Amino acid sequence: MTKYNNSTSHRGHNARTPGAAGNGLREHEVAQTIHEKFIKVTKAVDCTDDAGTTANANLVNIVDRMNRVGKSYHVSHHLNAFNGQANGFEVWYFAGNETARKLAQAICDEVCKVTGWVNRGAKATTSLYVIRASVGTAVLIEWGFIDNKRDMDILSEKMVDAVNAALKVMGYSTAGGGSSNGGGSAVEKPTPQPTPSPTPKPTPTPAQPEKLAEDGSLGPLTARRWQVVTKMQIQDGRISHQWRQAQNQNIHAAVFDTTLIGSNLIRDVQRKLAARGLYTGKIDGLCGEQTIRAMQRAKGTTVDGFISAPQSQLVMAIQRDLNAGRSPF
Numbered sequence: 103m104t105k106y107n108n109s110t111s112h113r114g115h116n117a118r119t120p121g122a123a124g125n126g127l128r129e130h131e132v133a134q135t136i137h138e139k140f141i142k143v144t145k146a147v148d149c150t151d152d153a154g155t156t157a158n159a160n161l162v163n164i165v166d167r168m169n170r171v172g173k174s175y176h177v178s179h180h181l182n183a184f185n186g187q188a189n190g191f192e193v194w195y196f197a198g199n200e201t202a203r204k205l206a207q208a209i210c211d212e213v214c215k216v217t218g219w220v221n222r223g224a225k226a227t228t229s230l231y232v233i234r235a236s237v238g239t240a241v242l243i244e245w246g247f248i249d250n251k252r253d254m255d256i257l258s259e260k261m262v263d264a265v266n267a268a269l270k271v272m273g274y275s276t277a278g279g280g281s282s283n284g285g286g287s288a289v290e291k292p293t294p295q296p297t298p299s300p301t302p303k304p305t306p307t308p309a310q311p312e313k314l315a316e317d318g319s320l321g322p323l324t325a326r327r328w329q330v331v332t333k334m335q336i337q338d339g340r341i342s343h344q345w346r347q348a349q350n351q352n353i354h355a356a357v358f359d360t361t362l363i364g365s366n367l368i369r370d371v372q373r374k375l376a377a378r379g380l381y382t383g384k385i386d387g388l389c390g391e392q393t394i395r396a397m398q399r400a401k402g403t404t405v406d407g408f409i410s411a412p413q414s415q416l417v418m419a420i421q422r423d424l425n426a427g428r429s430p431f
Protein backbone atom coordinates (compact mmCIF):
# COMPACT_ATOMS: atom_id res chain seq x y z
CA MET A 103 0.00 0.00 0.00
CA THR A 104 1.18 3.49 -0.75
CA LYS A 105 1.99 5.46 2.34
CA TYR A 106 1.20 9.16 2.15
CA ASN A 107 3.18 10.53 5.06
CA ASN A 108 0.78 12.95 6.70
CA SER A 109 2.97 15.76 8.02
CA THR A 110 0.38 18.34 9.00
CA SER A 111 -3.34 18.52 9.65
CA HIS A 112 -5.60 21.41 10.55
CA ARG A 113 -9.23 22.34 10.68
CA GLY A 114 -10.30 25.43 8.84
CA HIS A 115 -11.65 28.63 10.43
CA ASN A 116 -11.87 29.43 14.14
CA ALA A 117 -14.25 30.93 16.72
CA ARG A 118 -13.26 34.51 15.78
CA THR A 119 -13.75 33.99 12.06
CA PRO A 120 -16.11 31.05 11.84
CA GLY A 121 -16.85 29.13 8.67
CA ALA A 122 -20.20 27.74 7.68
CA ALA A 123 -23.05 26.75 9.98
CA GLY A 124 -26.17 24.65 9.71
CA ASN A 125 -28.30 22.08 11.52
CA GLY A 126 -27.22 23.64 14.83
CA LEU A 127 -23.58 22.89 14.01
CA ARG A 128 -20.60 25.16 13.41
CA GLU A 129 -18.01 24.20 10.83
CA HIS A 130 -14.86 24.79 12.86
CA GLU A 131 -16.19 22.76 15.77
CA VAL A 132 -17.20 19.74 13.69
CA ALA A 133 -13.97 19.93 11.67
CA GLN A 134 -12.00 20.09 14.95
CA THR A 135 -13.44 16.76 16.08
CA ILE A 136 -12.47 15.16 12.78
CA HIS A 137 -9.01 16.76 12.80
CA GLU A 138 -8.34 15.46 16.33
CA LYS A 139 -9.19 11.92 15.25
CA PHE A 140 -6.84 12.38 12.32
CA ILE A 141 -3.77 13.57 14.21
CA LYS A 142 -4.27 11.00 16.94
CA VAL A 143 -3.47 8.35 14.35
CA THR A 144 -1.04 10.08 12.00
CA LYS A 145 0.83 12.17 14.64
CA ALA A 146 0.77 14.99 12.11
CA VAL A 147 1.72 18.48 13.30
CA ASP A 148 -1.36 20.51 14.21
CA CYS A 149 -1.44 23.63 12.01
CA THR A 150 -4.82 24.87 13.21
CA ASP A 151 -4.97 28.62 13.86
CA ASP A 152 -7.10 30.15 16.61
CA ALA A 153 -5.54 33.62 16.53
CA GLY A 154 -6.56 35.02 13.14
CA THR A 155 -9.49 37.41 13.39
CA THR A 156 -10.21 37.56 9.65
CA ALA A 157 -10.59 34.76 7.12
CA ASN A 158 -7.42 35.98 5.41
CA ALA A 159 -5.33 36.16 8.59
CA ASN A 160 -6.53 32.71 9.58
CA LEU A 161 -5.44 31.26 6.23
CA VAL A 162 -2.06 32.97 6.32
CA ASN A 163 -1.37 31.70 9.83
CA ILE A 164 -2.31 28.15 8.85
CA VAL A 165 -0.09 28.17 5.77
CA ASP A 166 2.82 29.70 7.72
CA ARG A 167 2.64 26.75 10.07
CA MET A 168 2.35 24.26 7.23
CA ASN A 169 5.38 25.72 5.48
CA ARG A 170 7.47 25.57 8.65
CA VAL A 171 6.91 21.82 8.64
CA GLY A 172 7.71 21.53 4.96
CA LYS A 173 7.25 19.09 2.18
CA SER A 174 4.94 16.19 2.71
CA TYR A 175 1.21 15.56 2.78
CA HIS A 176 -0.96 18.20 4.40
CA VAL A 177 -4.61 17.66 5.21
CA SER A 178 -7.17 20.42 5.72
CA HIS A 179 -10.58 19.64 7.22
CA HIS A 180 -13.68 21.61 6.26
CA LEU A 181 -17.41 21.24 5.78
CA ASN A 182 -19.30 22.56 2.81
CA ALA A 183 -22.42 24.71 2.84
CA PHE A 184 -24.65 25.86 0.09
CA ASN A 185 -28.43 25.95 -0.09
CA GLY A 186 -29.49 23.14 2.23
CA GLN A 187 -30.12 20.84 -0.74
CA ALA A 188 -26.61 20.35 -2.10
CA ASN A 189 -24.92 17.37 -0.48
CA GLY A 190 -22.03 14.97 -0.65
CA PHE A 191 -18.31 14.59 -0.03
CA GLU A 192 -15.41 16.07 -2.01
CA VAL A 193 -11.65 16.52 -1.79
CA TRP A 194 -9.71 19.41 -3.36
CA TYR A 195 -6.17 19.19 -4.71
CA PHE A 196 -3.75 21.38 -6.68
CA ALA A 197 -4.53 21.18 -10.40
CA GLY A 198 -1.83 19.25 -12.21
CA ASN A 199 -0.50 17.37 -9.18
CA GLU A 200 -1.33 13.83 -10.26
CA THR A 201 -0.30 12.22 -6.95
CA ALA A 202 -2.63 14.59 -5.11
CA ARG A 203 -5.45 13.90 -7.57
CA LYS A 204 -5.13 10.15 -7.03
CA LEU A 205 -5.05 10.58 -3.28
CA ALA A 206 -8.06 12.91 -3.34
CA GLN A 207 -10.08 10.55 -5.53
CA ALA A 208 -9.18 7.50 -3.45
CA ILE A 209 -10.26 9.29 -0.27
CA CYS A 210 -13.58 10.18 -1.93
CA ASP A 211 -14.15 6.63 -3.07
CA GLU A 212 -13.33 4.96 0.26
CA VAL A 213 -15.14 7.46 2.48
CA CYS A 214 -18.28 7.40 0.34
CA LYS A 215 -18.22 3.62 0.27
CA VAL A 216 -18.42 3.36 4.06
CA THR A 217 -20.74 6.32 4.65
CA GLY A 218 -23.14 6.32 1.72
CA TRP A 219 -22.42 10.02 1.08
CA VAL A 220 -22.79 11.19 -2.51
CA ASN A 221 -19.32 11.08 -4.06
CA ARG A 222 -18.61 14.49 -5.58
CA GLY A 223 -15.09 13.34 -6.35
CA ALA A 224 -11.64 14.90 -6.51
CA LYS A 225 -11.73 18.59 -7.44
CA ALA A 226 -8.85 20.51 -8.98
CA THR A 227 -8.07 24.04 -7.85
CA THR A 228 -5.33 26.61 -8.35
CA SER A 229 -6.95 29.13 -6.05
CA LEU A 230 -7.70 27.62 -2.64
CA TYR A 231 -5.09 29.30 -0.47
CA VAL A 232 -3.99 26.40 1.75
CA ILE A 233 -3.43 24.32 -1.38
CA ARG A 234 -1.93 27.03 -3.59
CA ALA A 235 0.41 28.65 -1.08
CA SER A 236 1.67 25.61 0.81
CA VAL A 237 4.85 23.69 0.14
CA GLY A 238 4.37 20.01 -0.60
CA THR A 239 1.07 18.33 -1.35
CA ALA A 240 -2.09 19.51 0.34
CA VAL A 241 -5.59 18.08 0.12
CA LEU A 242 -8.64 19.85 1.48
CA ILE A 243 -11.44 17.56 2.57
CA GLU A 244 -15.04 18.80 2.64
CA TRP A 245 -16.68 16.39 5.07
CA GLY A 246 -20.23 16.80 3.77
CA PHE A 247 -22.54 19.82 3.72
CA ILE A 248 -23.18 21.25 7.16
CA ASP A 249 -26.48 22.77 6.03
CA ASN A 250 -27.78 19.48 4.64
CA LYS A 251 -29.60 17.38 7.22
CA ARG A 252 -28.94 14.03 5.62
CA ASP A 253 -25.20 14.71 5.29
CA MET A 254 -24.98 15.67 8.95
CA ASP A 255 -27.04 12.68 10.05
CA ILE A 256 -24.54 10.49 8.23
CA LEU A 257 -21.62 12.35 9.77
CA SER A 258 -22.94 12.00 13.31
CA GLU A 259 -23.47 8.29 12.84
CA LYS A 260 -20.43 7.40 10.73
CA MET A 261 -17.73 9.92 11.62
CA VAL A 262 -15.33 7.30 12.97
CA ASP A 263 -15.78 5.07 9.92
CA ALA A 264 -15.37 8.03 7.59
CA VAL A 265 -12.15 9.23 9.23
CA ASN A 266 -10.76 5.70 9.35
CA ALA A 267 -11.52 5.22 5.66
CA ALA A 268 -9.54 8.36 4.78
CA LEU A 269 -6.68 7.26 7.04
CA LYS A 270 -6.64 3.83 5.44
CA VAL A 271 -6.22 5.42 2.00
CA MET A 272 -3.24 7.37 3.34
CA GLY A 273 -1.65 4.15 4.55
CA TYR A 274 -2.53 4.34 8.23
CA SER A 275 -4.07 1.37 9.92
CA THR A 276 -6.59 2.22 12.62
CA ALA A 277 -7.08 -1.34 13.87
CA GLY A 278 -6.54 -1.99 17.59
CA GLY A 279 -6.92 1.42 19.13
CA GLY A 280 -6.01 3.54 16.19
CA SER A 281 -2.42 4.46 16.80
CA SER A 282 -0.30 2.23 14.60
CA ASN A 283 0.80 3.03 11.10
CA GLY A 284 0.44 0.78 8.08
CA GLY A 285 3.15 -1.86 8.41
CA GLY A 286 6.20 -2.05 6.22
CA SER A 287 4.99 0.15 3.43
CA ALA A 288 7.26 2.56 1.65
CA VAL A 289 6.74 6.23 2.29
CA GLU A 290 5.83 7.89 -0.94
CA LYS A 291 7.71 11.08 -1.71
CA PRO A 292 5.26 13.84 -2.53
CA THR A 293 5.43 15.26 -5.99
CA PRO A 294 6.31 18.92 -5.94
CA GLN A 295 3.37 21.02 -7.01
CA PRO A 296 3.59 22.44 -10.48
CA THR A 297 4.13 26.16 -10.47
CA PRO A 298 1.37 28.03 -12.25
CA SER A 299 3.00 29.79 -15.15
CA PRO A 300 3.98 32.43 -16.01
CA THR A 301 4.17 33.84 -12.48
CA PRO A 302 5.93 31.98 -9.68
CA LYS A 303 4.04 30.60 -6.72
CA PRO A 304 3.49 33.53 -4.37
CA THR A 305 4.76 33.62 -0.84
CA PRO A 306 1.97 34.31 1.63
CA THR A 307 1.96 38.09 1.86
CA PRO A 308 -1.69 39.13 1.70
CA ALA A 309 -0.85 42.82 2.07
CA GLN A 310 0.79 42.81 -1.36
CA PRO A 311 -1.01 40.23 -3.44
CA GLU A 312 0.61 38.92 -6.58
CA LYS A 313 -0.27 41.03 -9.63
CA LEU A 314 -2.89 39.47 -11.85
CA ALA A 315 -2.04 39.11 -15.50
CA GLU A 316 -4.14 41.75 -17.28
CA ASP A 317 -4.83 39.32 -20.09
CA GLY A 318 -8.57 39.78 -20.47
CA SER A 319 -9.32 36.19 -19.51
CA LEU A 320 -11.71 35.65 -16.61
CA GLY A 321 -10.15 32.56 -15.02
CA PRO A 322 -10.04 31.33 -11.41
CA LEU A 323 -7.22 33.67 -10.32
CA THR A 324 -9.11 36.75 -11.48
CA ALA A 325 -12.39 35.48 -10.00
CA ARG A 326 -10.73 34.75 -6.68
CA ARG A 327 -9.10 38.19 -6.52
CA TRP A 328 -12.48 39.72 -7.34
CA GLN A 329 -14.02 37.78 -4.47
CA VAL A 330 -11.21 38.88 -2.14
CA VAL A 331 -11.34 42.54 -3.12
CA THR A 332 -15.13 42.67 -2.74
CA LYS A 333 -14.93 40.70 0.53
CA MET A 334 -17.15 37.84 -0.60
CA GLN A 335 -17.66 35.17 2.01
CA ILE A 336 -16.70 32.42 -0.42
CA GLN A 337 -13.34 33.05 -2.14
CA ASP A 338 -12.97 29.92 -4.22
CA GLY A 339 -12.21 31.43 -7.63
CA ARG A 340 -15.43 30.06 -9.08
CA ILE A 341 -18.40 31.88 -10.52
CA SER A 342 -20.83 29.19 -9.61
CA HIS A 343 -24.18 28.08 -11.01
CA GLN A 344 -24.14 29.91 -14.33
CA TRP A 345 -26.43 29.23 -17.26
CA ARG A 346 -24.27 28.60 -20.31
CA GLN A 347 -24.89 30.92 -23.26
CA ALA A 348 -22.81 32.16 -26.16
CA GLN A 349 -22.46 35.46 -24.27
CA ASN A 350 -20.81 33.99 -21.16
CA GLN A 351 -19.20 30.79 -22.39
CA ASN A 352 -15.73 32.39 -22.33
CA ILE A 353 -15.86 32.99 -18.59
CA HIS A 354 -13.37 30.29 -17.64
CA ALA A 355 -14.07 30.66 -13.92
CA ALA A 356 -17.78 29.96 -14.48
CA VAL A 357 -19.27 26.70 -13.35
CA PHE A 358 -22.19 25.99 -15.64
CA ASP A 359 -25.25 24.04 -14.61
CA THR A 360 -29.01 24.21 -14.96
CA THR A 361 -29.95 25.21 -11.40
CA LEU A 362 -30.38 28.97 -12.11
CA ILE A 363 -29.04 29.56 -8.59
CA GLY A 364 -26.46 32.07 -9.77
CA SER A 365 -23.32 33.36 -8.09
CA ASN A 366 -23.03 35.63 -5.07
CA LEU A 367 -20.27 37.60 -6.77
CA ILE A 368 -22.51 38.36 -9.77
CA ARG A 369 -25.45 39.18 -7.48
CA ASP A 370 -23.18 41.70 -5.75
CA VAL A 371 -22.23 43.23 -9.12
CA GLN A 372 -25.88 43.40 -10.18
CA ARG A 373 -26.88 45.17 -6.95
CA LYS A 374 -24.10 47.73 -7.35
CA LEU A 375 -24.93 48.38 -11.01
CA ALA A 376 -28.65 48.63 -10.23
CA ALA A 377 -27.89 51.19 -7.53
CA ARG A 378 -26.08 53.26 -10.15
CA GLY A 379 -28.98 52.94 -12.58
CA LEU A 380 -26.91 50.92 -15.05
CA TYR A 381 -28.77 47.65 -14.63
CA THR A 382 -32.49 47.04 -14.53
CA GLY A 383 -32.60 43.25 -14.73
CA LYS A 384 -33.16 40.69 -12.00
CA ILE A 385 -30.70 40.29 -9.12
CA ASP A 386 -30.33 36.61 -9.96
CA GLY A 387 -26.56 36.07 -9.90
CA LEU A 388 -26.58 34.95 -13.53
CA CYS A 389 -24.01 36.60 -15.76
CA GLY A 390 -26.06 36.84 -18.94
CA GLU A 391 -26.24 39.38 -21.73
CA GLN A 392 -28.01 42.09 -19.71
CA THR A 393 -25.50 41.89 -16.87
CA ILE A 394 -22.55 41.87 -19.26
CA ARG A 395 -23.94 44.93 -21.07
CA ALA A 396 -24.33 46.75 -17.75
CA MET A 397 -20.75 45.94 -16.76
CA GLN A 398 -19.51 47.12 -20.15
CA ARG A 399 -21.45 50.36 -19.78
CA ALA A 400 -19.95 50.88 -16.33
CA LYS A 401 -16.41 50.30 -17.59
CA GLY A 402 -16.78 52.21 -20.85
CA THR A 403 -15.84 49.26 -23.06
CA THR A 404 -17.72 48.15 -26.21
CA VAL A 405 -21.30 47.33 -25.20
CA ASP A 406 -22.07 44.11 -27.07
CA GLY A 407 -23.25 41.85 -24.24
CA PHE A 408 -20.52 39.28 -24.94
CA ILE A 409 -17.42 38.21 -23.04
CA SER A 410 -15.06 37.74 -25.96
CA ALA A 411 -12.10 35.38 -26.13
CA PRO A 412 -9.19 35.16 -25.87
CA GLN A 413 -9.09 38.77 -24.68
CA SER A 414 -12.07 40.68 -23.33
CA GLN A 415 -11.66 44.45 -22.91
CA LEU A 416 -14.19 44.33 -20.08
CA VAL A 417 -12.22 41.65 -18.23
CA MET A 418 -8.99 43.61 -18.73
CA ALA A 419 -10.63 46.66 -17.16
CA ILE A 420 -11.77 44.50 -14.24
CA GLN A 421 -8.24 43.09 -13.82
CA ARG A 422 -6.74 46.61 -13.79
CA ASP A 423 -9.10 47.58 -10.96
CA LEU A 424 -8.35 44.42 -9.02
CA ASN A 425 -4.61 44.99 -9.35
CA ALA A 426 -5.17 48.46 -7.94
CA GLY A 427 -7.10 46.88 -5.05
CA ARG A 428 -10.41 48.47 -6.13
CA SER A 429 -13.78 46.83 -6.55
CA PRO A 430 -14.46 46.97 -10.31
CA PHE A 431 -18.08 48.11 -9.84
Ligand SMILES: [Zn+2]
Pocket residue numbers: 114115121122129180181
Ligand atom coordinates in the same frame (compact mmCIF):
# COMPACT_ATOMS: atom_id res chain seq x y z
ZN1 LIG B 1 -14.46 25.85 5.38
